[in-house]
Amino acid sequence: MRDLKTIQSLKKGKNDMDKIIVKIEKSGNRYNAFDKDGNKFTSDITTGARKKAFMNGTALERRVNKSGRKYWWAVPMSEFESTSAPVIDVSSVDIPTDHAEVMNFIHGSYDLKPQGLVMKELKWKYLIRSAVRGKNILMTGPAGCGKTMAAKSLVNSLDRPDFYFNLGATQDPRATLIGNTHFDKKKGTYFSEALFVKAIQTPNAVILLDELSRAHPDAWNILMTVLDSGQRYLRLDEGEGQETINVAEGVTFVATANVGNEYTSTRVMDKALMDRFIIVEMDVLNDLEEFGLLTYLYPNVDPDILKNVSEIAHSTRVEASSEDGKFASGISTRTSVEMGGLLFDGFGLDEAAEVCVYPQFDSSGGADSERTFIKQLVQKYVSDGSDENLFNEEEINETEASVAS
Secondary structure: OOOHHHHHHHHOOOOOOOOEEEEEEEEEOEEEEEOOOOOEOHHHOOHHHHHHHHHHOOEEEEEEOOOOOEEEEEEOHHHHHOOOOOOOOOOOOOOOOOHHHHHHHHHOHHHHOOOOOOOOHHHHHHHHHHHHOOOOEEEEOOOOOOHHHHHHHHHHHHOOOEEEEEHHHOOOHHHHHOEEEEEEOOOEEEEEEOHHHHHHOOOOOEEEEEOHHHOOHHHHHHHHHHHOOOOOEEEOOOOOOOOEEEOOOOOEEEEEEOOOOOOOOOOOOOHHHHOOOEEEEOOOOOHHHHHHHHHHHOOOOOHHHHHHHHHHHHHHHHHHHOOOOOOOOOOOHHHHHHHHHHHHOOOOHHHHHHHHOHHHOOOOOHHHOHHHHHHHHHHHHHHHOOOOOOOOHHHHHHHHHHHHO
8 A cells, every 4th residue: 555655745746857658547436647756646637637548548647848837748658658667456446454554544645635625623633533443434524614515525635436326306216326227129128227326336446425414315215225334235226137236345335314303305314314323523614714714725816805804704694593583594514616707707796796695685675685785795895895793783774774764
């Protein structure tokens, strides 16, 4: 197994000036890049470039232009083969087995967390440990807090085959998780297995079950035996001659869920289903953490304006959590990031709020509506950047009077 220092040195681009030629191997729905020594360069190359090289049967060579910028260039596969590259078995993954090795990997893994993911060190290490130990992981938290991003970051850090299924968007759970019966004039009636069946048979795969709390109860019933550590099989009641499919060795399931009464499209998850997971709760970012994230993502945007964005979002969350708050729910980090993107593209703070914030707040109730209060809040930052007396009762009364007249 490559130790953590080796992985980190590869991520930092050590020995950048060496000539490197990689071959693309497909694993699940992921296109991985390996050099002649089996080192992985997947994260260094765009998904589109890797997929195109795989489809065209070419290798990729890392080159450096006159300005020192590195780029990848398609070359004949013969150039890779001439380096006597070893055969890469993508189904076998470097997973630590020795206890000391496991400890070193877990407690040194925080360096593998992407900077764009704001997550406390303890929870990241718990996430890594749970995956290495083969636990089913359920990531909970409010919408837009980074659950899916954390799950995908986990996949990239573990260097394992991965599969993604959005169960919240699935209308037919049986077709998604088991398969469908079809009819063809030449073949007659036949059964085609779903991608999920292939996924659970891929050793050491990480299977992401997104929006599990929005899934149809039929999907939960199908997953019960799959997720049960004492069973670990999928029943193919439509597959001729195949009653069950066993889950392969080392497969880890990572699910995401919005848990709370404010999510009206979600279902109350079955206790027996939740019992099959260890739960990692994502934290809602405070204003300083969110400001740090925004400045990292958009370094060319005026930091004072980004600070206003984070403070506006934080104020709505504080209001939403108070007993007599003005809002039912606050602005999510996802929305804050979208506002940052609009600012980066030349929109003003008031314009960004108008198109991506105001529509999220109820406009019924006139001067007492959520929409009125959020506009008042944003306007204070647009005018002077101050949050002083955000919900000034005198101003509210004046607004009500003007609306009434």
